[in-house]
Amino acid sequence: MGEPAVQKINRTGEIAKWIRGEIESGALPPGARLEERPLSERFGVSKTPVREALIQLASLGLVDLRQRRGATVTVLSVEQVVSMFEVMTEMEGMAAKLAASRMPPDERKALAEIHAEAAAFVERGDSSAYDLANTRLHECIYRGACNEFLEFNIKDMRARLRVYRRYPFQKPGRIEQSHEDHAQIVDAILRGDGPTANRIMHEHITTGGRVFADLVAQMPRIWEQG
Amino acid sequence: MGEPAVQKINRTGEIAKWIRGEIESGALPPGARLEERPLSERFGVSKTPVREALIQLASLGLVDLRQRRGATVTVLSVEQVVSMFEVMTEMEGMAAKLAASRMPPDERKALAEIHAEAAAFVERGDSSAYDLANTRLHECIYRGACNEFLEFNIKDMRARLRVYRRYPFQKPGRIEQSHEDHAQIVDAILRGDGPTANRIMHEHITTGGRVFADLVAQMPRIWEQG
DNA sequence: TATCTCATTTTTGATTTCAAAAAAAATATG
DNA sequence: CATATTTTTTTTGAAATCAAAAATGAGATA
Numbered sequence: 001m002g003e004p005a006v007q008k009i010n011r012t013g014e015i016a017k018w019i020r021g022e023i024e025s026g027a028l029p030p031g032a033r034l035e036e037r038p039l040s041e042r043f044g045v046s047k048t049p050v051r052e053a054l055i056q057l058a059s060l061g062l063v064d065l066r067q068r069r070g071a072t073v074t075v076l077s078v079e080q081v082v083s084m085f086e087v088m089t090e091m092e093g094m095a096a097k098l099a100a101s102r103m104p105p106d107e108r109k110a111l112a113e114i115h116a117e118a119a120a121f122v123e124r125g126d127s128s129a130y131d132l133a134n135t136r137l138h139e140c141i142y143r144g145a146c147n148e149f150l151e152f153n154i155k156d157m158r159a160r161l162r163v164y165r166r167y168p169f170q171k172p173g174r175i176e177q178s179h180e181d182h183a184q185i186v187d188a189i190l191r192g193d194g195p196t197a198n199r200i201m202h203e204h205i206t207t208g209g210r211v212f213a214d215l216v217a218q219m220p221r222i223w224e225q226g
Numbered sequence: 227m228g229e230p231a232v233q234k235i236n237r238t239g240e241i242a243k244w245i246r247g248e249i250e251s252g253a254l255p256p257g258a259r260l261e262e263r264p265l266s267e268r269f270g271v272s273k274t275p276v277r278e279a280l281i282q283l284a285s286l287g288l289v290d291l292r293q294r295r296g297a298t299v300t301v302l303s304v305e306q307v308v309s310m311f312e313v314m315t316e317m318e319g320m321a322a323k324l325a326a327s328r329m330p331p332d333e334r335k336a337l338a339e340i341h342a343e344a345a346a347f348v349e350r351g352d353s354s355a356y357d358l359a360n361t362r363l364h365e366c367i368y369r370g371a372c373n374e375f376l377e378f379n380i381k382d383m384r385a386r387l388r389v390y391r392r393y394p395f396q397k398p399g400r401i402e403q404s405h406e407d408h409a410q411i412v413d414a415i416l417r418g419d420g421p422t423a424n425r426i427m428h429e430h431i432t433t434g435g436r437v438f439a440d441l442v443a444q445m446p447r448i449w450e451q452g
Numbered sequence: 453t454a455t456c457t458c459a460t461t462t463t464t465g466a467t468t469t470c471a472a473a474a475a476a477a478a479t480a481t482g
Numbered sequence: 483c484a485t486a487t488t489t490t491t492t493t494t495g496a497a498a499t500c501a502a503a504a505a506t507g508a509g510a511t512a
Contacts, residue, residue, distance in 0.1 A: 010293055012281065046467045055278050056285045067236055068473055068494055083375040090320050149309040272497045294464055294503055
């Protein structure tokens with residue numbers, strides 16, 4: 001556990017994945033410095049693969065790499081978070097719309113099952129279990145859209161925004177609201193009603209965004225702690 | 227001219243930009259091998275910054291980097307091109323919709339001017355001049371959407387798809403059709419009619435996509451040449 | 453002649469080394 | 483005592499070097 005599971009082959013890739021995981025989980029918060037030597041010692045490799053991993057993450061926007069200034073975990077401005085969120089909302093709507101017409105029968109069945117399972121978590125008020133089911137349901141829809149590029153990009157955006165929406169189901173009544181939205185979305189998709197699926201999904205994500213806007217407002221405070 | 231203009235500072239970044247330009251212009255066609263030593267000799271640097279540049283481009287999806295197999299310019303499958311195009315269409319529509327409500331007055335004026343200028347190129351049948359004006363018009367709309375993330379991503383997708391749509395205005399009547407679409411889009415944006423701007427833009431890009439689908443069908447033939 | 457095996461060459465992936473820029477610390481100055 | 487300046491240390495960026503994997507080519511065998 002202490003030693004990271006870095007394969008002896010493909011060092012840069014494994015290191016990049018590891019650092020990425022720490023950024024997305026919040027273990028490395030926005031603004032955190034990423035020095036080459038400490039990281040290389042931690043992974044038991046030379047600086048080069050670490051540098052290469054940082055370059056990789058920098059071009060994905062997860063890391064900020066300034067000339068001769070070293071690397072830090074990217075700090076998104078409120079404007080950037082809002083603009084990413086806005087695009088994500090549109091893409092989620094698009095995925096729902098496409099899924100309504102393209103999703104194959106077995107995946108439709110799986111979608112209904114995931115939604116049914118989630119009902120139990122709503123009942124119990126188990127927010128972390130619901131969070132997982134929520135992710136599974138949304139990812140099922142991305143996949144159902146039958147567009148690899150769309151699927152990849154939504155997942156990427158979600159991962160990048162995750163740090164900024166750590167507790168999406170804390171607010172009272174939020175789980176219930178989310179589950180009701182899902183019911184309508186799943187229904188529309190199963191009926192093959194793309195426009196409705198699109199509209200409800202759009203509203204669903206926007207509503208989530210409002211909860212999330214409260215977090216954004218607190219951003220400076222949250223980060224000052226680390 | 228023969229010597230690339232690589233700054234002595236920030237070698238990796240400059241090299242990445244250079245290679246990227248060659249990929250997007252088509253000078254380095256999909257599938258072309260990118261060996262470290264030849265590139266480093268060409269740029270007059272060691273292998274290290276070249277490797278780093280290739281890693282950067284690989285994480286952007288422009289270059290395919292396989293373990294111990296070296297780098298090649300990414301070859302997008304027909305499915306990948308189609309899925310990227312589908313997402314781009316949606317994003318262009320989104321940009322037009324947002325621009326209709328957000329574009330500031332001076333930019334609206336500029337938009338109308340670009341469109342007016344393009345009329346002359348349509349008259350002359352100057353497809354390369356029209357191509358440039360077309361790009362300017364579309365980029366004006368992205369900017370008008372006031373969403374940095376959206377703007378960046380559309381431009382990125384456009385750049386990546388460029389190789390696959392080398393001659394978008396060759397087909398007879400295509401310039402005229404495009405210009406007429408623009409007239410409607412510009413009008414809707416200036417009127418602040420988001421839904422119409424969205425719808426016409428969506429159709430506009432989809433129509434372009436049909437021309438482009440012919441190219442896609444020829445893809446294997448085009449590449450076999452290089 | 454075609455194909456398989458083995459040796460050679462090439463190319464990648466990574467460590468070590470080195471130079472230069474930035475950050476930190478120590479010293480001087482008002 | 484605070485601030486400015488110089489010196490030292492640290493850290494990045496790149497080159498040179500090295501090891502190992504893959505590609506290439508030569509020779510043997512059917």
